[in-house]
Amino acid sequence: MTRIRRNILRALLAGEKSYWQLIRYQDGSLPDLETELRNLLSEGLIEAHGQMFRLSAEGEKAAVSSGLSAYVPPICSSCKGKTIELDGVYADWARKFVEVTQDRPKAIKDYDQGYVTSEDTVRRVALIHRFGDLEAKDMLIVGDDDLTSLALGITGLPRSVKVLEVDTRLVEYINAKAKQLGMHNVSAELYDVQYPFRQELKGAFDVFITDPVETIEGITLFFSRCAEGLRGVDSVGYFGLTHLESSRQKWYQIQKNLLDMGFVITDIIRDFHEYDLDPEDLLTQGFRVVTKAPVSVQMPDEYFYTSDYFRIYAVRELTPLITGQVTLSDALYYDEEAYVTADR
């Protein structure tokens, strides 16, 4: 029995679940989940009742006889397994961030956008603080639709925050906010990852933060640029990676590349980020997570799209795998595992 099938069956043993909820109960990719849901439906082991999936009597028998039991997650209900709680000064950061970013630009899928919840953006900053990578650090953000730069600025702790971003709207928004809030050490500039950093940005940072596209080519390029931005030994990087759009095989290649560049992985926190995707866009813009769903689905009743958070640490002088200018097509952004970030 496949891992995904087991996860679906044990989740449904504990009670009916919507499509969106079921996504949270497995750790495979979306295409594999959808295949398995179709199989289970056609085998008569599960049934769709409106928006909810249930086990059939036969399905329940099959699940139990396979040694499965009703699964109730042991995930911490306080932090949702994210390890960080926003209390005290951290709650102040969160309040301020929400207030400041009320008028944030809407995500557009042209640039693989789709931002994490405000709470998770601030959790991310608190995590970086926990790991000692915030105070008096020069921080680089490559792609910032999450507006992490402003969350960092609110803490008053980094020495500087530089955003490199391909979307003019975000560059302008971040610079205007930073000015308005008196964050003199926060700035954004237009940048396309196809081009190398200008000289002054090379070897100039202690920390990078990025939420890269999830093709091997794209992510390798993002990390290579970020590595060029770092000072070297003892510098660190933070990035999100999904299993929904990246198979474990892809993870393997990504980790191999990171080690080859001189990074060790120090932390991977599962489902650290929940994404606040626009439910209407999701239904109307042809995303495969909707169009390929085995039943006709409605708006999500759950943050279904998550990513795991990585921290990596430079153990030696870094050696980027890609240098110089490259020309990239859509293949930078999308591959056959992209089900939420692409409509192809």
Add this chain to the structure above:
Amino acid sequence: MTRIRRNILRALLAGEKSYWQLIRYQDGSLPDLETELRNLLSEGLIEAHGQMFRLSAEGEKAAVSSGLSAYVPPICSSCKGKTIELDGVYADWARKFVEVTQDRPKAIKDYDQGYVTSEDTVRRVALIHRFGDLEAKDMLIVGDDDLTSLALGITGLPRSVKVLEVDTRLVEYINAKAKQLGMHNVSAELYDVQYPFRQELKGAFDVFITDPVETIEGITLFFSRCAEGLRGVDSVGYFGLTHLESSRQKWYQIQKNLLDMGFVITDIIRDFHEYDLDPEDLLTQGFRVVTKAPVSVQMPDEYFYTSDYFRIYAVRELTPLITGQVTLSDALYYDEEAYVTADR
């Protein structure tokens, strides 16, 4: 300023801390921490008052002018950043485990023993359950002073649990308990990691669990044996790794070896395990964490020894780096980074 120095200073900015507490505030190795504490003392930036360390006026000035602020951990107070809470059925597992293991054998350092708290052993089992690696699985444990086998047996969920253990006392204890509790699918046998598995144990398991010794040679041998025990693609492994006795350079080599064998790393949860070390043994048996401390220390007022928890996943047929019989000396167990597990 070194990472360790920064972590000491910002922890002390928030208030005085004992030696044992300070260990929890840094993510370097113990030798490096002790060097840095000595430096800070001799520079007059910190002072020891009885068992507590404090910042001097000069130290406070230095910390603040370096951009540091009083650090209050944002770590979830409910799960302590371990992601798992023991509630409902999971609390039952924990109660049962504590009850069953009241008379557990005392840890002896000859075999690098020293077990994690009972709560964390059960958290470990709950985590494995979360990740779908428990129900109807054949599970292998190499070295089981934590008695994870019994915690697994209590859940009634695995298909089988096999312990391979070098300490006769533990083999007998686990077998006697399993018999007494009617766990027919839990068994232990004597095993020395210098020898290959017997044929029937090769390729026979879905999951391995180990808490390996932390020398490169030792850990590579442990993982090679465990890999030989696994079925292959989609099999998984769980193990603890400290930063206290393993530098990030050592982590790097370990991760490289894991990838070379065909594993990808799916999770790393920091400080997942707290170790319940015998405080009296610690003070009297010449461990370097005590003998090399910069001041005369008393019994720990905190679980100071922790390890991070790794989950690894086989993306292809596994290729162990070591096969066949090997002869190992003390170098298997100890290297110059061993400060708590060795007295040399």
